[in-house]
Amino acid sequence: MKFDTAAEANPIDRMRVVGRAHPRIDGxxxxxxxxxxxxxxxDVVTNPAYGVxxxxxxxxxxxxxxxxxVAERAPGVIAVVTAENAGKLGKGKHNTAKLLGGPDIDHYHQAVAVVVATTFEQATAAAALVRVEYAQAEGRFDLDEALKTAPLAKDPNSPEKQGPPESRTGDFEQAFAQAPVKLDELYTTPDQSHSxxxxxxxxxxxxGEELTIWTSNQMIDWGRTDLAITLGIPKxxxxxxxxxxxxxxxxxxxxRSDAVMAALGAKAAGRPVKVALPxxxxxxxxxxxxxxxxRIRIGATADGNILAIAHESGSGNLPDGQPETATNQTRLLYAGANRLTSMRLAVLDLPEGNAMRAPGEAPGLMALEIAMDELAEKLGMDPVELRVRNDTQVDPEKPERPFSERNLVGCLREGAERFGWQRRNSSPGAVRDGNWLVGMGMAVAFRNNMNIPSGARVRLGQDGRVTVETDMTDIGTGSYTIIAQTAAEMMGVDIENVLVRLGDSAFPISSGSGGQFGANSSTSGVYAACVKLREAVAQRLGFNSADATFTHGQVLGGNRSAKLIDAVRDGELVAEDKIEWGGLDKSYQQSTFGAHFVEAAVDGFTGEIRVRRMLAVCAAGRIxxxxxxxxxxxxxxxxxxxxxLMEELAVDKRRGFFVNHDxxxxxxPxxxxxxxxEVIFLDEADDKVSPMKAKGVAELGICGVAAAVANAVYNATGVRVRDYPVTLDKHLNSLPAVS
Amino acid sequence: MANPVESEVSRRGVLVGGTATAMIGVLPSGQGQAQPASSDAVRQGFEVSFEVNGKPYSLQLDTRTTLLDALREHIHLTGSKKGCDHGQCGACTVIVNGVRINSCLTLAVMHQDDRITTIEGLGTPEQLHPMQAAFIKHDGYQCGYCTPGQICSAVAVLDEIKAGIPSHVSADLTSPPELTNVEMRERMSGNICRCGAYSNIAEAIAEAAGSKT
Structure with missing residues (x-):
């Protein structure tokens, strides 16, 4: 099914199962x-050996x-695999550094060997007996130093990937120079670990030549493809x-190396091997x-209209790595005729940087939404009103291109009302609760919607049960449940009659889980397969499939009805399809929106920060x-x-690794x-994004939160910290007197 | 220039060798392996008996095997999770003789005759423990990996409060602690949930405890 025109009314709109707060079916x-x-x-492998x-x-x-x-002679050791005896290995399309190091080492803790032994304890002990002599080379581990000479980077997300590395609209420099109110600040965000x-x-x-790997991976087909490439075997x-x-x-x-080393270890050991990264x-x-x-620069009129906005970000990565696209949201979030965004990418020899929850927007909004708070203060304006004032219903770089749905203002208004924002004291450091300094902060959440092709197979069994098979994964996102809800809605059966099987490359290729595209893309794939299954059912039962209604285990059409199960009296029905995406994302900017509100308290004596209340209001399509x-x-x-408040991988700039690595x-937290x-979802059904009319929320939820906390802390203390995380040492010496 | 990394590995090697260190100096390296091999045979054959979820087990274990690995790799009760193996995350929490512990931080052979309850012993999909049912109702989990530890901890926390054991946030050490949101959050803080289900877990525990947040 190709989705290339806005969705019309469809069976999902009934929302008898979809849209309901159903507990997880895997619970x-x-x-x-x-x-x-x-x-x-x-249950499937009874006697694996252990790889460390x-x-x-x-x-x-x-x-x-x-x-x-010494390691090879240690008790219980079956095999030791290194780059010397592993044979020729490729590098996966999605990997920046190779997963088995040697002789060249690209980063700290790059795998250099796997020791396979009969027990985990033996393998662990023997791994400590592998003697490696290194010839250390000078590495580039200091981001600030490396950025001094780093070139501009092309935006990997941009449709004009091959275009100029800067994005410019109007004349930023001139408009900024003439703006009556100006902000020009630097913000830093640290390396963070998914953990x-x-x-x-x-x-x-x-x-024989066939490999089965049970693993923990968000993207089945990427992993399968890259494992085949790495091992040099057919996919x-x-x-x-x-x-x-x-x-x-x-x-x-x-x-990652666990999968590669388990496969190599199992080959060498001649038996199944399991490997977990410590x-x-x-x-x-x-x-x-x-x-x-x-660096963020914003120029505005005295009444708060943005005239000029520039966001320049620098990050580092291994050779051939990507930049952290922290300027993403700034191209789309606020109005303003004169705009500039750019990224610099330094080459570093630290471990591989890559996507973590809302890559780009999460660190980008950590900076931008403090900057907006600072601008509001310069203007003497309420931070909510400043955002409302600069809302845009079109892509500010391409005004002919509207947003498919954009209810950011609704999120801001609803949130301010529910949170009691009017009680906020706009003078920082002015509210006390005993020894505590108390403040409120807010920030905007913004994350683009992405659609990925996604397939599914749906089966109507002779027991009346609907089985969905797709290689989609559930990483805690609720995929099992929303896929069951989708199939139940489409086929008119109870959710208890739907069996969902996920995460197996034997099933049709799905979107996988990432970029908050999983929920919308994978359920749309299930929708497409269900449309096909409905056609097959209607044909068997003699209905016109376009008119047939599937409900309560019945198929209704014209003035007659039949039991769904009658369609499979002579054998089960199976349908497979995938959703593919046309150009609606080119004619419409598809994004998700939210507003975060936070109340924080800071101990006036110790500087300790406690978050007291949190509210998010989201507008993200159908939930x-x-x-x-x-x-x-x-x-x-x-x-x-x-x-x-706390997350930061500390870099040892001398030896080149993250020190606090556990x-x-x-x-x-x-x-x-x-x-x-508290979370509130505004009613929305976005017919431009998919037949499900849904978008994602998993990454939207983190966007802006850190800035809302930082702004609340500032409102409590009057001390502005622009260097994340906001730890107490950064404001302790400047706190207002408590008594 | 001396390589500090290499010397650190060597030092660890000596520590692992343990009693064999004296031999290394006098034997050619090939023969030096006899000693670790025989000590390994001793390690492998240590017998220990304990009860897990009401069922007796008698195991022959490597003395280095943690209680967590005994449960997961030898008894195949994989509900207790290995999130860090260092006592930092709480995913391996089990209840031993009525007290919750990190099963990754204790050796299996230290548990002769102990009564161990794991997540599998609290309830089954068909017959859920009230705490498990409350976690499902309040969506107190997402990926599910920390969940067994959270639930075992939560069950034990209610017992600790019932037994009058104070915590860091108990205002008064002499009067019985109460089932407040702050008490429960403090006591549950050894169980990390990176999916961030804390707010829902607090509600699940409150419901299972029959109290209000």
Whole structure:
């Protein structure tokens, strides 16, 4: 099915199942410990050997000598694989650095060997006996230093990828110079770690030339393709299975060393092997969100109309890596005739930077939405009103191109009303609650909608049960449930009569999970397959499929009805289709919107920051399941609090690695940090984006949160911190007197 | 220039070698392996018996095997999760003799005759424990990986409060602690949820405890 004209009325609009707050259908398995994750498939592989990876102890250089003699003789050891004996390996399309290092080392904790032994304890002990002698090379580990000479980078997201690396509209320099009110500030965001709860893990089993890998991955087809490329085997020989994923946030978009080393280890050992990355390997051995250095300039009229806006960002990555696209939102979010955005990309020898929840917008809005708060203060204007004043209903760079739906103003107004924003004291540092300085802050959330082709197979069994098969993944997003809701709505059956099977390359290729495109794209693929299945059912039952209504296990058309199950009396029906996307995203800018409101308290003596209240209002198309969508948003708000107040990978600029590479050193929010959170979804059905009329919320939810927290802290203290995370040491010496 | 990385690896090697260090000096490196091999045989054969979810188990384990790995890799109860293996995340939380612990931070052989309850012992998909049912109702989880640890912790937290054990946020150490939102958030803070379901988990626990937030 090609989606190239706006959606008309369709069976999803009934919203008997879709749009309802249905609890997760995988809940009973997950809450009782019965859902089997990558390392846990005892049911299919009874006697695996254990692989433990050895990671590079240097950031840049090469292996001078690797001595395996002691490790190979250690008790229980079956095989040791290194680049010397692994055979020729390719590099996956989505990998920046190769996944098995040696002799050249590209980054710290790059895998250099896997030790396979009968037990996990033996493999762990033997891995410590692998002797590696390194020849360390001079590395580039200092972002600020490297940015001094870094060239402008092309925007990888831009349709004009080949165009100029700067985006310009009007004459920014002149308009900024003449603007009566000006802001010109620098903001920094640190490297961040996804730190999902399940570290990467894989179980590999060879059957002759055929490899099955049970793993933890967001994108089945990318992973399968890249594993085949890496191993130099036909893609058809790889089955890639990932039914449950213990969190991803972008860190499991790509093939990583656990899968490659499990496959190589299993080949060498002649038996199935499983490999999990130790927690301390996650930040340096996989991917992270790159740090940014951002300069924002805004010029406005005295009554708050933006005349000129410029956003320039710099980030670093390994050779051939991508920039962190922190200027994304600034091209689209606010009105203003004179605009400039650009990115610089420095080459660094730190581990690979790549997508983490809302890549681009998350760090971009951390800066932009502080800048807007600062501008509001300069103007003596309410921060909500400043955003409303500069709303635009068209792409500011291409005014002929409207937004498909844009209810940002609704989010702002509703949020301000519900949060009690009018009680905010606009003078910072003026509100006390005992020893606490109390403040309110807000920020806008913005994230583009993306659509990805997505396929599904739908089966109507003779028991009346509908089975959906797609290689879509559920990484905590609720895919199982919203796909079941979609199929139930389309086929007119109860959700209990739908079985959903996900995460297996034996099923049709889906969008996968990422970029908040998964919910809309994958359910649209299921919609397409269900349309085909409805046609097959109607044909068997003698209905005109265009007129037939599917409801309560019945098919109705004209003035007669039939039982759905009668269509399969002589055999089950199977239909497969995929959704493909036409050019509606070119004629309409498709984005999601929100507003975050935060109340924070700062201890007047210690500077300790506590978040007291949080509210998000979102306008993001049809909400397929308000229960699971709300969870996506509160989860993103929680990660946003982490970004605001604590998350930072500390760079050792001398040796080139992230120092705090575990959950003790890299702090993420815990229960005590997070208050009750409120989320409101505005009613919306966006017919330009898909037949589901839905967009995504999982990344929208994190966009702007950190700035809303930082703005609340500023409102509490009067001390502006532009260097994330906002930790107490950065404002302690400037806090107002408490007593 | 001396390479500090290499010397660190060597130091770790000596520590791992343990009792074998004296041998290394006097034997050619090839024969030096006899000692670790025999000590490995001793390690492999350690017998331990304990009860898991009401069922007796007698296992022959490597002395280095954690309780978590004994459960996951030997008894195949994979509900207890390995999120960090360092006691930093709480995903491996189980209840031993009525007290919650991080099962990754304790060796299996230390648990002779202990009574261990894992997530699988609290309830089944068909017959959920009230805490499991409350987590489903309030969507107190997303990816599900920290969930068994959260639920085991939550069940134990209610018992701790019932037993009058104070916490860091208890205002008064002598009077019985109350089931407040702040008490529960403090006590649950050893269980990290990176999906960020905390607000919903708080509501699930409150419902299971029969209290209001």
């Amino acid at each position: 009973p398995l997950k809450t009782t410990g019965r859902a089997a994750y990558a390392y846990e498939h005892h 990876i050895v990671g590079s102890a240097i950031g840049k250089g090469r292996i001078a000598r690797i001595d395996l003699t 999902m709860m399940e570290p990467h893990a894989s179980l590999a089993a060879w059957n 058809e020989n790889v089955r890639f299975v990932s039914p449950y994923v213990g969190g991803g946030f972008g860190c499991k978009l790509f093939l 927690r301390p390997f996650v930040p340096n051995s996989t991917t992270h969100r790159p740090a940014t250095r951002q 397929l399941n308000p229960l699971t969508a709300r969870s996506q948003v509160i989860g993103a708000m929680t990660m946003g609090v982490g970004a605001a 959950l003790a050193g890299y702090e993420v 815990v229960h005590a940090d997070i208050p009750h959170q």
